[in-house]
Amino acid sequence: MSSRRMTTIAGSLLTASFSAVLILSCTAVADDTGPGSSKGGKAVDEAPAGVQLTTQLPEKISVDNSSQKTAITATVKNEGTKESGKIRLLVVGFDGLQVKNVKGCSAIASADLPEGSNSGFSCAVGTLAAGKSKSYDVDATFDVNKTGKICLPVQDGDGKKTFWQQGPVPFGTTNPSPNAPATPLLLGTDNKPVAPGGDELPKTGVGSDVLPLGAAGAAFLSAGAAGLWWVRRRPQ
Numbered sequence: 001m002s003s004r005r006m007t008t009i010a011g012s013l014l015t016a017s018f019s020a021v022l023i024l025s026c027t028a029v030a031d032d033t034g035p036g037s038s039k040g041g042k043a044v045d046e047a048p049a050g051v052q053l054t055t056q057l058p059e060k061i062s063v064d065n066s067s068q069k070t071a072i073t074a075t076v077k078n079e080g081t082k083e084s085g086k087i088r089l090l091v092v093g094f095d096g097l098q099v100k101n102v103k104g105c106s107a108i109a110s111a112d113l114p115e116g117s118n119s120g121f122s123c124a125v126g127t128l129a130a131g132k133s134k135s136y137d138v139d140a141t142f143d144v145n146k147t148g149k150i151c152l153p154v155q156d157g158d159g160k161k162t163f164w165q166q167g168p169v170p171f172g173t174t175n176p177s178p179n180a181p182a183t184p185l186l187l188g189t190d191n192k193p194v195a196p197g198g199d200e201l202p203k204t205g206v207g208s209d210v211l212p213l214g215a216a217g218a219a220f221l222s223a224g225a226a227g228l229w230w231v232r233r234r235p236q
Contacts, residue, residue: 001231001234002154002230005228007071008181010166012176019074019150021070025164029090035166036056036057036058036073036075037058037059037187037188038054038055038056038057038152039057039166039169040061040166040167040169040188041055041152041164041165041169041187042053042165042166042169043163043164044153044161044162044163044164044165045161045162045163045224046163046218047080047084047157047164047165048082048084048085049082049084049122049161049217049230050080050081050083050130051083051084051085051163052079052080053076053077053078053079053080053084053087053128053154053163053164054076054077054079054164054166055074055075055077055089055152055154055164056074056075056077056128056166057072057073057074057075057150057152057166057169058073058103058110058187059125059182059185059186059187060186060234061095061171061184061185061187062183062184062185063140063142063180063182063184063185064181064182064184064185065143065178065180066181067141067144068142068143068144068186069139069140069141069143070141071137071138071139071140071142072138072140072150073136073137073138074089074091074102074127074133074135074136074152075133075134075135075136076089076128076133076152076154077128077132077133078129078131078132078133078155079131080126080128080130081130082130083128083129083130084111084127084128084129085156086124086125086126086127086157087125087126087128087154087155087156087157087163088122088123088124088125088154088155088156088159089105089122089123089125089134089136089150089152089154090106090108090122090123090151090153090154090155090158091105091120091121091123091136091138091150091151091152092113092114092117092118092119092120092150092151092168093115093117093118093119093120093148093149093150093151094116094118094148094149094151094173095118095146095147095149095211096110096142096143096144096145096146096147096148096170096193097140097142097148097149097150097193098119098140098141098143099119099120099139099140099141099150100119100122100140100141101121101122101138102121102136102137102138102139103136103137103139104123104136105122105123105124105136106121106122106123106124107119107120108120108121108122109120117151119229121138123136124157140186142161142171144173144176144178144183144191144193145171145193146193147172147174147191147193148170148171148185148191148192148195149166149168149169149170149171150169150171151165151166151167151168151169152165152166153165153166154168154217157198169187169188170188170189170190170191171185171186171187171189171191172185172186172188172190172191172192173185173186173189173191173192173206174189174190174192175192176191176192176193178199183227189225193203194219197211218236
């Protein structure tokens, strides 16, 4: 084999290897959370003068279909003109979305979780200066055979007041891909579950399709009661 031909083959192999590295690298970063959104959020108790607290969730997440793992960024912001005072952020999962860990935060005991939720973490944010924000990395799982929701309440330091609450807001897709490596889910979209033999959720109890969050579901959707769902569950 001539040296020129060997050089050509080596060059082709090098190019192919380089292309493969680029493809793998792009695949690794393809799980882009995209811009943040306050969709499904509302003010509840009145915040101190000059303080305006909100939260943001990614518009899009991606679930690994083999491990059910996903990553979410939860952000709390002070869009006001004065510092917030001590606040805390709660990250709570419902239905098929289960919060496994929030970096820098403490797990909420199951007895203290709101009715209908399956997991939650409490993050001591501290004081946010005007115009500042703080983000938390959330490790979660999402069972694409079910619907899934997340909730982000922002409270004062002792949990007596809820200044803002985003959710419970769904992540989901109306076009599931059970055979794909991952399923992209969009914020504010009711999930169309991937289930063997059909698209509907299995019936697990009376009225499970009517009250996916349990008896407290209607209260969660009421703006007037939104700030009370957590306080009512606090130990006396």
